[in-house]
Amino acid sequence: MNSKDRILSDLRAQRLPVAELPSLVQAWTRYEDPSAQFTSLVESVGGRVARLASRGDLPAALAEVPAFVAAQQIVSGVAEIVGNVDLARVDDPHALEMVDFAVFPGEFAVAENGAVWVTDERVSHRAIYFITQHLALVVPVDQMVHNLHEAYARIALGTSSLGVFISGPSKTADIEQSLVIGAHGPRSLTVFLVG
Amino acid sequence: MNHAPLAAEFVKDRPRAQWHDATLWFVRAKRDKAAQSLPEWETLRDCAAQIKAHTQYRLADYLEQFEREATKRGAVVHWARDAAEHNKIVLGLLRNRGVTKLVKSKSMLTEECHLNPYLERNGIEVVDTDLGERIVQLAGEPPSHIVLPAIHKKKEDVGAIFHKFLGTDEGATDPNYLAEAARAHLRAKFVAADAGLTGVNFAIAETGGLVVCTNEGNADLGVSLPKLHIASMGIEKLIPRAADLGVFIRLLARSATGQPITAYTSHFHGPRPGGELHIVLVDNGRTSIRANEDFRRSLNCIRCGACMNTCPVYRRSGGHSYETSVPGPIGSILAPAGDPAKFYSLPQACSLCGSCTDVCPVKIDLHHQLLTWRGELGRKGLISWHKRLGMKLGSFMFRHPAVYRTVGTVARKLTPWLPRSLVYNRFNTWGRQRELPEFPAESFRQQFKRRSREQQR
Amino acid sequence: MPTVGLFIPCYVDQLYPRVGMATVELLEERGYRVEFPTGQTCCGQPMANTGCTAEARPLAERFLELFGKYEYVVAPSGSCVAMVRCHYDEYLAGRPGFEELKAKTFELTEFLVDVAKVDRFSRRFPHRVGLHQSCHGLRELRLGSSSERMVAHYSKAEKLLRMLDGVQLVPLARADECCGFGGTFAVAEEAVSCMMGDDRIHDHESAGAEVITAGDMSCLMHLEGLIRRQHKPLRVMHLAEILAGDKL
Structure with missing residues (x-):
């Protein structure tokens, strides 16, 4: 018998009491002003939120982000911003090591925890979300859910190899519980809420 | 091995033990605040416990469903009955692809399997990329906490380790400076690696996907640069539905560090284009724990570490005093299941205060299981002879009220007359730092009897 | 007048008689008749908590015999009451009178608040x-x-x-x-x-x-x-x- 069959047959030989799944339809927390909740959560984890009237305001808004202004290599996944590194033409993600700034669309935002959902569905190298020195995500303000239960209800998991909730910049508190922003991944995260 | 002397050694440096206690209490306090922010906290705990109980009940079915779905999405699923088989599978995958450099993100399972030394013996360079894990790896120590691996290290210790291995300035202790040095050091390792290995926080049967939570983004970097991603997981990491993640992700980071969510909560389904994803499902004793009605619930653990942060013993004795890959209350249940003779002292390293049970996001009755373990160890003959003898004598005395009364009277009358040096002798462990109670002339029952007689008169 | 079977932990009996007497006073002033079954010694918790369950069992059995007959059982100890209510199942599950014993055994403050419905004391403790x-x-x-x-x-x-x-x-x-x-x-x-x-x-x-x-x-x-x-x-x-x- 191979290990799989052995494990499964051992498990099946045990008789456990019947236990049903709970209903996840509950009165989960909703917020009066979800975007205000989202903003305060992102700020509490070291990120920044900027509110834009339309996507057309993106270039002007980014022009005020120091990391963007100083960036040498820029990758953009949004039409309004022109980058100088084309992801689709990069064969090996290792080449992205020198990217200073990346800006991408986020599918939706979660008020409860300040997270933005992104996937690698239209992104040829998922490493870009993590290897860039600075990251900006652009999310329509009407794409905001209150809590994670609503979030999972709208995600179709399995359609892309990676889907990730990003909440704030990369961080660590592994040295004496002192918070340090910029552990391995982006040193800053800016979320543009549009609309 | 025995917890008490190692704990005593840790407590001997009182200021350091106090610092350790306060640091972890700070994390517990952050957890309280985060939990308070959700009025449905207790409902979430109930749901989590029910989902886990259900998953255990149908574990074989869900494992098969998971394998089917994961395979459909291009992953390769491997099954390992024990640590040795797991390690062999991982080494095989690396060897077949000529991998010599592996980056790892946090995985308590690989700690449990002692994967690192095994791979190193076989010529693989293994780099733990979580900053805390890298610190202890460089120091040549195991992690002392499952979420905060280097929580026992002060910044001066980290500074000294980094000075030696990363060439940081001598005496430098600024966490920002040290973390920046680690960033540069580990970026080079990420770029050079031929494969990335991650642990797994949750595996979804319905979709065949894996969820990995980190704050640093190290798991994501490690599996997005090289082509090979290996994910090692215990078979208990399964959950039935994607929707169940709503419950667990809400509980996990809040319980662990008091954050509303980790910076990165990554859902992997199949390999990335041109890459490979191998998932190793490991039993290593879990099936036999599941067979036991009392200890089964310990497999519901989601490794948030909250029971460690709240445990008054763990906070004051340090993770290394447990000498096991998972320390603290949950580790004290899991470790003796693997080797009761070796870890017999862990269920006793507990004042049975029950704080762990109340803090646990999946409602594991930790302190009751620790108590059950004590009975189990007693039946296995793994209780020290003097404890057993004391309890036998005690039980005899308490079954014979006359003996009990006489012993009590003699002790109460005699002790006050004995010279202090005799009472506080070297076998009187109580009296090392504590006074004995003042012995009253009369017991309660004598007073009560006298009072009843007087009232009748 | 309801009768309370007074359960005094062994170490309170021997070392802290005043705690026992204060318990008696509190119960009597609320109109309860207090009886102290003199055959009582220890609930068995030290044995159970050390893992010596075989040594704890006879003490649990004795406890049921001694206290089973009372309307209420009250002790000035949460720990000893928890032994009876939360941990005696291992020894006494299924025994006649055990479920009733669990339901009528109270810790002192719990008894005063929930059963005696105490809502005032005319006393001072200015500290x-x-x-x-x-x-x-x-x-x-x-x-x-x-x-x-x-x-x-x-x-x-x-x-x-x-x-x-x-x-x-x-x-x-x-x-x-x-x-x-x-x-x-x-x-x-x-x-x-x-x-x-x-x-x-x-x-x-x-x-x-x-x-x-x-x-x-x-x-x-x-x-x-x-x-x-x-x-x-x-x-x-x-x-x-x-x-x-x-x-x-």
Whole structure:
């Protein structure tokens, strides 16, 4: 018998009491002003939120982000911003090591925890979300859910190899519980809420 | 091995033990605040416990469903009955692809399997990329906490380790400076690696996907640069539905560090284009724990570490005093299941205060299981002879009220007359730092009897 | 007049008779007849908690025999009551009278609040009091809300103490951390046990307490042992003593 069959047959030989799944339809927390909740959560984890009237305001808004202004290599996944590194033409993600700034669309935002959902569905190298020195995500303000239960209800998991909730910049508190922003991944995260 | 002397050694440096206690209490306090922010906290705990109980009940079915779905999405699923088989599978995958450099993100399972030394013996360079894990790896120590691996290290210790291995300035202790040095050091390792290995926080049967939570983004970097991603997981990491993640992700980071969510909560389904994803499902004793009605619930653990942060013993004795890959209350249940003779002292390293049970996001009755373990160890003959003898004598005395009364009277009358040096002798462990109670002339029952007689008169 | 079977823990019987007498006074003044079954000794918790379940079993059996006949069983100890209510199942499940015994066995403050419905004391205790929440009363019997659980705050001991004139409850930095007694733990893990005790004492001291009170004398015995060795001005008193009108 191979290990799989052995494990499964051992498990099946045990008789456990019947236990049903709970209903996840509950009165989960909703917020009066979800975007205000989202903003305060992102700020509490070291990120920044900027509110834009339309996507057309993106270039002007980014022009005020120091990391963007100083960036040498820029990758953009949004039409309004022109980058100088084309992801689709990069064969090996290792080449992205020198990217200073990346800006991408986020599918939706979660008020409860300040997270933005992104996937690698239209992104040829998922490493870009993590290897860039600075990251900006652009999310329509009407794409905001209150809590994670609503979030999972709208995600179709399995359609892309990676889907990730990003909440704030990369961080660590592994040295004496002192918070340090910029552990391995982006040193800053800016979320543009549009609309 | 025995917890008490190692704990005593840790407590001997009182200021350091106090610092350790306060640091972890700070994390517990952050957890309280985060939990308070959700009025449905207790409902979430109930749901989590029910989902886990259900998953255990149908574990074989869900494992098969998971394998089917994961395979459909291009992953390769491997099954390992024990640590040795797991390690062999991982080494095989690396060897077949000529991998010599592996980056790892946090995985308590690989700690449990002692994967690192095994791979190193076989010529693989293994780099733990979580900053805390890298610190202890460089120091040549195991992690002392499952979420905060280097929580026992002060910044001066980290500074000294980094000075030696990363060439940081001598005496430098600024966490920002040290973390920046680690960033540069580990970026080079990420770029050079031929494969990335991650642990797994949750595996979804319905979709065949894996969820990995980190704050640093190290798991994501490690599996997005090289082509090979290996994910090692215990078979208990399964959950039935994607929707169940709503419950667990809400509980996990809040319980662990008091954050509303980790910076990165990554859902992997199949390999990335041109890459490979191998998932190793490991039993290593879990099936036999599941067979036991009392200890089964310990497999519901989601490794948030909250029971460690709240445990008054763990906070004051340090993770290394447990000498096991998972320390603290949950580790004290899991470790003796693997080797009761070796870890017999862990269920006793507990004042049975029950704080762990109340803090646990999946409602594991930790302190009751620790108590059950004590009975189990007693039946296995793994209780020290003097404890057993004391309890036998005690039980005899308490079954014979006359003996009990006489012993009590003699002790109460005699002790006050004995010279202090005799009472506080070297076998009187109580009296090392504590006074004995003042012995009253009369017991309660004598007073009560006298009072009843007087009232009748 | 309802009769209460008085359950006095062995170490209270031998070492803290006043706590027992204060319990008797509190019950009698509320109109209960108090009987003390003299065959009682110990509930068996030390044996059970050490893993010597075979040694604990006969004591559990004795307990049921001795106390089964009473309308109520009351003890000035959350820990010993928790042994009966939460841990006797292993020894007595299915025995006639056992379920009834569990339902009628109460810790003192719980009995005063829930059964005797005490809502006032005409007594004074004009002192700054540190309330130590003994773990088994708190987390096994739920005599109060533990800080880990997100439920509305309550505490039966606090409710009773606030009925006394002049009581000032001091706010602690850690509301319900264990004192480190833990039965044989106090000796088996002496170093950690004493550090836990020191830390609790320090918390009460910093909060300005004159006296530490608790529902379990075992916690207080451990804390008092440390306090006396270190010659601190702090005192300890069982809740029953304070409620019965004893002076500091």
